[in-house]
Amino acid sequence: MSIIFKANPELEDGEVNVIVEAAAPTPAVAELMRSVEAIGQSASGSVAIETSNRLEIVRKSAIVAIAVQGDDLLVRTTTHSLTTRNRLVRLMAKLSPRDFVQISRQVVINLRHLESLEASYSGNMTARLSGDIRETVSRRYVPALREALEA
Template structure:
């Protein structure tokens, strides 16, 4: 592995671009990219969740799942379920990529709360999480979940 620094005067102060080059996308490359992305995220241990009538401050480590439900998002924590009108992509951008993995177009889980994976029908799997929460892992997202578990 080689590490090269190149100054780019076109970038704004404080802006950093990281380019990872490899012959092919391997698990090691993915793990490196997740690590770099995690470094770039804020170090805050909490995240604000805006509900209909208040702003809840939630510990990121307490979030078990985030799932789309109609036009709302259900954020399930170890102690409560919050409903927000936020978008899944926007909320995911504020979470550490080493802990949170998308398991379908509608759901994200916290790997720290994952207890087991069970085979389901049509190549899907069922993720069993703390608090007896179950989420379906779409077969399209199974490889990414397995890779995240190996990292």
């Protein structure tokens, strides 16, 4: 692998373009692109969450878990919980895939707040998070969670 810096005076201050070149789109190339994207997404340390009556700025590192509840999302932080009408996939797009992992169709957790995993019935697991929060890890998502923990 070679890394080359090329100045481009046409770019705005703070704007960066990254081009990945390879002979073929391999898994290693895809992982590199995900890593670069994660760095770009995590550059901002906070995310805006729109509640019913205001817009709250929340530190990404303070988010413990995000869960779908009906038509709403419950965002649990280290200090409080917020309810928003946002969609899970849209909020996940603002978060670093290195830190935030989907553990079921309806729940995303911050790996930095994961304290332990316990075996549960029928192949599921229970994730114990900071703040005494517990979430069920669907057996379908266990392999991806294990992979994220090894990275």
